[in-house]
Amino acid sequence: MGLQNYNLQERSFAQAMAEISVIIGPENLIQDPEKVRIKSEDIIPRTRQALAFAYPANIEQIQKILAVANQHLLPIWPVSQGKNWGYGGASPSENGTLVLGLEKMNKILEVNTELAFAVVEPGVSFRQLHSYLIENNIPLWIDCTDGPPEGSVMGNSLERGIGETDYGDHFGNICGMEVVLPDGTMLRTGGGPMENFRSWNTYKWGVGPSLDGLFSQSNFGIVTKMGVWLRPKPEKFLSCLFELKDPKNFSLLIDGLRHLQLQGVLQSKVHLINEVATRAVSVEDYNDPEQTLRGYKLPSWSFAAGLYGSNEQVRINARSIRAVLGPLGTLQFIDETKLKIINGLSRRLRSWKNKKALSGLSDWICQTLIGKPLPLMEILPHIHAIEQGYPNDHFVKHAYLKSKTPKPKTGDADPVRDHCGLVWFGPMVPLTGPAVSELLAIAEPLYKKFNFEFYVALMVGNARTAIVLLSIFYDKTNPTETARAENLYFALGKITQDQGYQQYRTSTLYMDKVFANAPEFLGFCKKLKKAIDPNGILAPGKYGI
Ligand code: ADP
Numbered sequence: 001m002g003l004q005n006y007n008l009q010e011r012s013f014a015q016a017m018a019e020i021s022v023i024i025g026p027e028n029l030i031q032d033p034e035k036v037r038i039k040s041e042d043i044i045p046r047t048r049q050a051l052a053f054a055y056p057a058n059i060e061q062i063q064k065i066l067a068v069a070n071q072h073l074l075p076i077w078p079v080s081q082g083k084n085w086g087y088g089g090a091s092p093s094e095n096g097t098l099v100l101g102l103e104k105m106n107k108i109l110e111v112n113t114e115l116a117f118a119v120v121e122p123g124v125s126f127r128q129l130h131s132y133l134i135e136n137n138i139p140l141w142i143d144c145t146d147g148p149p150e151g152s153v154m155g156n157s158l159e160r161g162i163g164e165t166d167y168g169d170h171f172g173n174i175c176g177m178e179v180v181l182p183d184g185t186m187l188r189t190g191g192g193p194m195e196n197f198r199s200w201n202t203y204k205w206g207v208g209p210s211l212d213g214l215f216s217q218s219n220f221g222i223v224t225k226m227g228v229w230l231r232p233k234p235e236k237f238l239s240c241l242f243e244l245k246d247p248k249n250f251s252l253l254i255d256g257l258r259h260l261q262l263q264g265v266l267q268s269k270v271h272l273i274n275e276v277a278t279r280a281v282s283v284e285d286y287n288d289p290e291q292t293l294r295g296y297k298l299p300s301w302s303f304a305a306g307l308y309g310s311n312e313q314v315r316i317n318a319r320s321i322r323a324v325l326g327p328l329g330t331l332q333f334i335d336e337t338k339l340k341i342i343n344g345l346s347r348r349l350r351s352w353k354n355k356k357a358l359s360g361l362s363d364w365i366c367q368t369l370i371g372k373p374l375p376l377m378e379i380l381p382h383i384h385a386i387e388q389g390y391p392n393d394h395f396v397k398h399a400y401l402k403s404k405t406p407k408p409k410t411g412d413a414d415p416v417r418d419h420c421g422l423v424w425f426g427p428m429v430p431l432t433g434p435a436v437s438e439l440l441a442i443a444e445p446l447y448k449k450f451n452f453e454f455y456v457a458l459m460v461g462n463a464r465t466a467i468v469l470l471s472i473f474y475d476k477t478n479p480t481e482t483a484r485a486e487n488l489y490f491a492l493g494k495i496t497q498d499q500g501y502q503q504y505r506t507s508t509l510y511m512d513k514v515f516a517n518a519p520e521f522l523g524f525c526k527k528l529k530k531a532i533d534p535n536g537i538l539a540p541g542k543y544g545i
Pocket residue numbers: 078079080081082083084085089090102122150151152153154155156158159221222223224539542
């Protein structure tokens with residue numbers, strides 16, 4: 001762009017800001033460069049700088065902002081809570097974009113107990129929806145992630161995040177969206193009318209082309225309402241913890257998990273983590289891991305899951321799981337009674353550990369009687385909670401693995417504030433032992449080459465697919481290490497893409513490359529984009545579109 005055009009563009013953007021300020025009120029428009037810089041930060045190695053942050057309060061304001069954006073060719077990046085940590089947070093995929101934060105639109109519009117669904121606005125967080133159900137004594141459970149409890153139900157679903165329970169396929173469990181299109185017109189997915197659409201939140205496919213997918217991992221519209229299916233509180237719930245005995249049996253474990261998932265015995269979104277990941281979630285002081293571990297050897301692989309159903313179903317499923325996985329390692333099922341014992345014991349051991357004279361006794365009991373270091377035992381209640389859709393930030397703390405800031409207390413984790421460095425990379429692979437092992441064998445040498453710890457948290461995306469969630473932890477205050485982390489990230493992207501793997505979602509860093517191996521697919525998306533958003537104002541560059 002010539003200098004003259006550039007100045008014209010700048011003037012036009014200033015005019016657009018002035019108009020948007022009138023629409024939403026100046027207090028809802030952040031333009032101060034330092035505040036904008038801080039808000040554009042994330043824990044990934046590099047983010048793009050937003051132009052400003054705007055917080056509309058309703059659909060009418062969104063429509064007016066879109067009109068201004070179309071007039072001035074101002075790019076807009078919608079976020080719900082903007083806590084998409086490790087994938088870019090609230091930052092856009094191109095510099096100079098206005099971020100449209102929808103957190104003020106945070107009403108729970110409906111909870112239908114009989115049909116087990118809720119209708120939410122963009123800003124509704126996991127914690128808010130969960131608390132609402134508890135406070136109103138509604139016998140429904142949400143599914144949350146092990147990420148920030150203040151993340152939005154909508155943002156995570158639209159990015160196709162994976163949770164924990166049998167309702168953990170978040171995009172799979174939304175039903176009916178209301179969308180504002182780039183030209184300001186409105187649409188309800190499912191093929192129904194804007195008002196009085198009776199099966200909007202109950203029958204996902206509606207009639208005609210199914211449009212929901214168009215508004216996920218894309219830039220075709222701003223979603224303003226969404227139906228989300230909830231889990232009826234089961235008669236019986238158990239959390240379950242498995243530790244693999246011999247790493248040589250990893251392939252058998254994967255095949256066992258597939259068998260249990262295909263049979264419907266184990267339906268929760270199993271998170272199978274390696275030793276580095278276990279250390280990240282359990283060790284209290286990363287500079288002195290022995291302080292926590294006291295010689296205890298962490299399992300090479302372990303997973304947590306939940307069992308849901310009638311008393312009988314859960315009993316039978318637990319038995320089937322034991323039959324398949326029992327020979328491969330240790331399996332532990334936790335119910336409310338056992339949880340109380342664990343909680344009581346942990347509290348007692350923790351209080352001893354904090355007293356100089358009794359600290360040794362506390363360690364001895366953990367090591368010899370329980371066979372687990374105390375912090376590992378203290379994780380169990382958090383697993384038990386999250387498998388019931390109870391959001392908490394205990395697991396967010398593992399983002400501090402390479403941070404200079406000490407791990408905060410549960411409830412105070414904010415990896416962006418504390419300059420943590422972490423970027424997620426989640427290629428998908430068929431859920432078979434050999435296929436998963438093959439992918440790990442491609443990725444691990446790269447971690448060695450770039451000198452990072454090989455962190456794996458494999459998620460069972462469905463009975464046929466594993467999402468091999470890899471993460472790069474780095475010290476963000478060290479520019480050389482940050483650059484090295486970014487190089488590893490791109491190297492992982494390239495090698496896996498060349499071999500036919502695709503990511504289940506990606507960060508703003510990789511969006512321009514994610515379809516490098518699928519030009520036909522990208523070409524079709526671009527054709528649609530031109531038709532729906534001729535001025536290209538909505539989230540340009542999102543997923544390369
Ligand atoms: P979280 O809820 O985890 O904080 P975000 O709000 O950051 O998630 O949303 C993740 C991504 O999903 C955003 O970067 C944006 O691309 C997309 N997104 C979020 N909310 C909307 C929405 N209401 N309409 C369209 N896209 C959205």
